[in-house]
Amino acid sequence: MQAVRAHLIHSPERGRIERIEDALVSFDAAGQIVRVADGNSAPANIDLRSQGVLLPGLVDLHIHAPQFPQLGTGLDVPLEDWLSKYTFPLEARFADLTYAAFVHDALVRRLLANGTTTAVYFATIHGPSSLNLAETCLRLGQRAFVGKVAMDLAGACPDYYRDSDAAASINETADFIKAVRAMPGNDLVEPIITPRFIPSCSDDALAGLGELAASTGAAVQTHCSESDWEHGFVLNRMGKTDASALDEFGLLTRRSVLAHAGHITDADMDLIAERGAGIAHCPLSNAYFGNAVFPLRRALAKALHIGLGTDISGGHSAFLLDNARASVTASRMLEEGVDPSKDAANRGVDASRIDFRDAFYMATKGGAEVLDLPVGAFKAGLQMDAILVNLVDDFGPVEDLLQKIIMRATPAEITQTWVAGKCVSAPMVHPDQSV
Numbered sequence: 001m002q003a004v005r006a007h008l009i010h011s012p013e014r015g016r017i018e019r020i021e022d023a024l025v026s027f028d029a030a031g032q033i034v035r036v037a038d039g040n041s042a043p044a045n046i047d048l049r050s051q052g053v054l055l056p057g058l059v060d061l062h063i064h065a066p067q068f069p070q071l072g073t074g075l076d077v078p079l080e081d082w083l084s085k086y087t088f089p090l091e092a093r094f095a096d097l098t099y100a101a102f103v104h105d106a107l108v109r110r111l112l113a114n115g116t117t118t119a120v121y122f123a124t125i126h127g128p129s130s131l132n133l134a135e136t137c138l139r140l141g142q143r144a145f146v147g148k149v150a151m152d153l154a155g156a157c158p159d160y161y162r163d164s165d166a167a168a169s170i171n172e173t174a175d176f177i178k179a180v181r182a183m184p185g186n187d188l189v190e191p192i193i194t195p196r197f198i199p200s201c202s203d204d205a206l207a208g209l210g211e212l213a214a215s216t217g218a219a220v221q222t223h224c225s226e227s228d229w230e231h232g233f234v235l236n237r238m239g240k241t242d243a244s245a246l247d248e249f250g251l252l253t254r255r256s257v258l259a260h261a262g263h264i265t266d267a268d269m270d271l272i273a274e275r276g277a278g279i280a281h282c283p284l285s286n287a288y289f290g291n292a293v294f295p296l297r298r299a300l301a302k303a304l305h306i307g308l309g310t311d312i313s314g315g316h317s318a319f320l321l322d323n324a325r326a327s328v329t330a331s332r333m334l335e336e337g338v339d340p341s342k343d344a345a346n347r348g349v350d351a352s353r354i355d356f357r358d359a360f361y362m363a364t365k366g367g368a369e370v371l372d373l374p375v376g377a378f379k380a381g382l383q384m385d386a387i388l389v390n391l392v393d394d395f396g397p398v399e400d401l402l403q404k405i406i407m408r409a410t411p412a413e414i415t416q417t418w419v420a421g422k423c424v425s426a427p428m429v430h431p432d433q434s435v
């Protein structure tokens, strides 16, 4: 048993923030929290009270690992052109395992340093590079879901970057699920079935992957109603929306993560809520590719499971808190409207704003709920996944600390990252002093 003494802030339920001054968090060898008690109730192994405040680790629901090399660039064209101009050529380079391993190592270290304790990844179409990403997460101690990307539709995908046919998409995904589950000592990484999006997959591939989800119980991730083009393309091909088509293919389950979902209808929201599927809200990426602002508050009011995603590299930041604050900003723009030539009364959508409390919940416990993972708060039975935040230039009352962290903390102010009871990143600590 280990015990960490620290000041804590968490949001065990949406809308409720709890600050616990001087707590003792005790956890077992598997990282499971056994007790949260008063700071002086028992001896501590580590005392972090003078070094900042401990928050639950950040849960990033949507990352394209192979797009890390182009982070911050290429956002000058719409989604459909961005894929063929920049993204497919870059992802195709991951056939080279040496290159893939180099990028994966850099990315996972960067995300851990930025406080991402749980990451949901799209890898590439290649089995070996996808498995290398899963191995990298396990080696560096990041909790993760990793998906080998399935995309087989000739004409929609370039010949140099696609699965040879539907059977290859299905069989290679099945092999990948087995390989990840068989990684020695794997208690952190799960495979996730990953049809890229409906436009790049044949009906046969989607149906086969849906059957695989049922037979393996694996989680599912895909893009859903992301942009006008994508939403319209699916309506045209399927005669229905992404959400209802995914449902018919068996791909809309309690274990599904739908990225973006900016154009879902009210009926889609009801269906997603009924299935218990979750949404990865990616406000930075949506500003470039989404053509609209996701009606987040309306979706939260329907009790959908919603967390946040960086969408590296559709979003230009590898720091989830940049998306937390962007979710607040985007909601304010939706509420107020964006076109000053319209009069104020008709400019925006009433009752759309969220604030830092909702953003904090989505970045932590909300993301955990989407994944049905025992993380996201400090409570007996949950895992000890946490970040130590040491805000510099903090002069105000302690009541404002969380708001300041959510709205303006930098990656450098995240000074330790803990996953499953182990400190896996302490970028500001000299190796000689590491815990």
Ligand SMILES: Nc1nc2[nH]cnc2c(=O)[nH]1
Pocket: 064, 079, 083, 087, 196, 197, 223, 226, 285, 289, 311, 314
């Ligand atoms: N943002 C984003 N949307 C997609 N839709 C299909 N592929 C992608 C991708 O790589 N990024």
